[in-house]
Amino acid sequence: MTEPGSAGALVRLSAIEKSFGAVRALRGVDLDIRPGECLGLAGHNGAGKSTLMQVLVGNVVPDTGTLTLSGEDQTGRYGVSRARALGVRCVFQELSLCPNLTVAENTRVRHGTLRGFGWRRRASALIRDKLDEIFPGHGIGPQELLSDLALGQRQMVEIATVFAGDDPTPRLVILDEPTSSLDGSAASQLLAYVRGFVAKGGSVILISHILGEILSTCDRIAVMSDGRVVDVRPASGFDRYSLVESMGHVVAHEDEAAVEARARSAAPVVARVSSPRGGGALEARRGEIIGLAGLAGHGQTALLVLLQNASFRGSRFAKVEGRTAFVAGDRQTDGVFPLWSIGQNVTIRSLRGLTRLGLIDPARERAMEADWQRRIAIRTPDMGNNILTLSGGNQQKALFARALGSDAEIILMDDPMRGVDIGTKQEVYAQVRTEAEKGRTFIWYTTEFDELKSCDQIYVLRTGRIVDELPRADLTEARILSASFKEEAA
Numbered sequence: 046m047t048e049p050g051s052a053g054a055l056v057r058l059s060a061i062e063k064s065f066g067a068v069r070a071l072r073g074v075d076l077d078i079r080p081g082e083c084l085g086l087a088g089h090n091g092a093g094k095s096t097l098m099q100v101l102v103g104n105v106v107p108d109t110g111t112l113t114l115s116g117e118d119q120t121g122r123y124g125v126s127r128a129r130a131l132g133v134r135c136v137f138q139e140l141s142l143c144p145n146l147t148v149a150e151n152t153r154v155r156h157g158t159l160r161g162f163g164w165r166r167r168a169s170a171l172i173r174d175k176l177d178e179i180f181p182g183h184g185i186g187p188q189e190l191l192s193d194l195a196l197g198q199r200q201m202v203e204i205a206t207v208f209a210g211d212d213p214t215p216r217l218v219i220l221d222e223p224t225s226s227l228d229g230s231a232a233s234q235l236l237a238y239v240r241g242f243v244a245k246g247g248s249v250i251l252i253s254h255i256l257g258e259i260l261s262t263c264d265r266i267a268v269m270s271d272g273r274v275v276d277v278r279p280a281s282g283f284d285r286y287s288l289v290e291s292m293g294h295v296v297a298h299e300d301e302a303a304v305e306a307r308a309r310s311a312a313p314v315v316a317r318v319s320s321p322r323g324g325g326a327l328e329a330r331r332g333e334i335i336g337l338a339g340l341a342g343h344g345q346t347a348l349l350v351l352l353q354n355a356s357f358r359g360s361r362f363a364k365v366e367g368r369t370a371f372v373a374g375d376r377q378t379d380g381v382f383p384l385w386s387i388g389q390n391v392t393i394r395s396l397r398g399l400t401r402l403g404l405i406d407p408a409r410e411r412a413m414e415a416d417w418q419r420r421i422a423i424r425t426p427d428m429g430n431n432i433l434t435l436s437g438g439n440q441q442k443a444l445f446a447r448a449l450g451s452d453a454e455i456i457l458m459d460d461p462m463r464g465v466d467i468g469t470k471q472e473v474y475a476q477v478r479t480e481a482e483k484g485r486t487f488i489w490y491t492t493e494f495d496e497l498k499s500c501d502q503i504y505v506l507r508t509g510r511i512v513d514e515l516p517r518a519d520l521t522e523a524r525i526l527s528a529s530f531k532e533e534a535a
């Protein structure tokens with residue numbers, strides 16, 4: 046689908062095909078990227094977006110097709126170092142920095158020219174300046190260990206290392222779901238920076254499941270489905286609904302997606318956290334969907350972990366009445382068992398209920414796997430495949446299936462919709478609501494404001510304390526932002 050008027054393309058991909066065993070990830074992709082433009086790339090989980098980007102950065106060699114950069118055919122001689130030398134850089138969906146190195150050391154790993162006497166000082170200055178430029182007020186020190194940073198901060202470092210340096214100057218930067226673990230404020234900072242970068246002649250490919258940011262930031266949008274580019278238009282030619290339609294989904298209007306505001310039920314309290322660090326207390330009643338909001342890294346994950354631990358060992362600060370399951374947001378570190386199959390990853394939390402005569406019954410295990418593959422649309426030809434053969438969003442679905450399919454009465458969700466496509470999100474929201482109506486309780490940390498509309502009661506955290514509590518009926522973005530920033534504004 047090469048468009049007219051694309052003669053000056055920086056990159057041209059033509060008829061690109063790639064299969065992984067039986068899976069045809071790319072089925073003849075044609076796409077141009079122009080200098081000075083931000084191209085949005087949208088599509089369902091498993092559509093082939095990340096695979097296409099892996100071709101662009103030289104990690105994956107296509108089976109057939111051609112890649113042209115600045116008019117020069119790269120076929121047969123393209124790889125990671127050539128891509129880098131030509132100014133192609135990428136922020137991957139799964140963060141790729143080394144957790145046991147500092148921010149500055151990670152910068153050194155990415156930038157080979159930072160060698161010789163004084164490299165540490167130069168690396169620190171390079172990353173500090175870029176972080177200051179993209180994310181003013183970030184609060185990250187170059188000598189901090191990556192493993193000590195919150196997920197959102199790690200993502201900021203990853204983004205800053207990719208834009209930093211001129212060895213050579215980045216010409217095309219691919220951002221694969223860059224805002225998925227950033228809070229709204231950091232996400233806006235990044236998108237403003239992207240606009241500035243393309244205004245100076247750089248090119249950006251922005252992959253995101255958050256359609257608002259694609260629509261507001263990109264000049265053109267390409268939609269992928271089942272390994273093909275099925276639509277390319279100027280961003281002004283799409284709105285939220287036509288974009289979702291072109292991805293092959295039917296979108297619910299926001300009002301339908303939101304939970305109807307209702308008075309707080311008189312059901313028994315099943316989870317209680319007493320005034321962490323001197324703030325307000327949290328109470329969750331049976332059948333409620335509780336939202337946790339606030340800037341990323343302000344204690345929401347710690348609160349969920351406290352509840353999870355309290356359900357096993359008890360705690361002075363939290364009381365939990367019932368079995369819990371945890372849906373991790375940081376799937377790489379806390380979610381998937383990387384050596385196991387997709388099916389094993391789904392059933393692990395439910396094995397006790399799948400036994401016969403004290404042994405795991407393989408037939409019941411397979412039945413549960415098949416049931417959840419269907420219910421949550423995990424795209425794979427075989428649930429026996431390794432979990433890492435799934436696209437990022439499909440891995441996240443498997444983690445949902447693990448929790449929802451378990452016997453847990455309280456589901457703790459740590460910003461779990463990262464990377465999940467819009468169609469699946471709507472299905473999961475509906476399932477959460479149905480399960481809550483049946484009496485399950487959800488405590489749900491989210492960095493997406495729209496997801497708070499699915500909650501009954503919302504708590505805002507700042508510096509580890511609960512600083513505001515509001516029912517769904519009082520939810521406004523202004524109120525969440527004001528509670529999140531009050532101290533800084535004072």
Ligand SMILES: Nc1ncnc2c1ncn2[C@@H]1O[C@H](COP(=O)(O)OP(=O)(O)OP(=O)(O)O)[C@@H](O)[C@H]1O
Nearest residue numbers: 065070090091092093094095096434435436437438
């Ligand atoms: N290394 C691999 N081995 C086997 N299958 C793979 C591999 N990498 C990708 N796939 C498959 O290729 C297809 C495309 O995956 P890809 O990650 O490109 O999708 P995506 O559009 O980026 O999805 P998401 O939005 O979930 O990130 C999927 O069916 C995935 O399971």
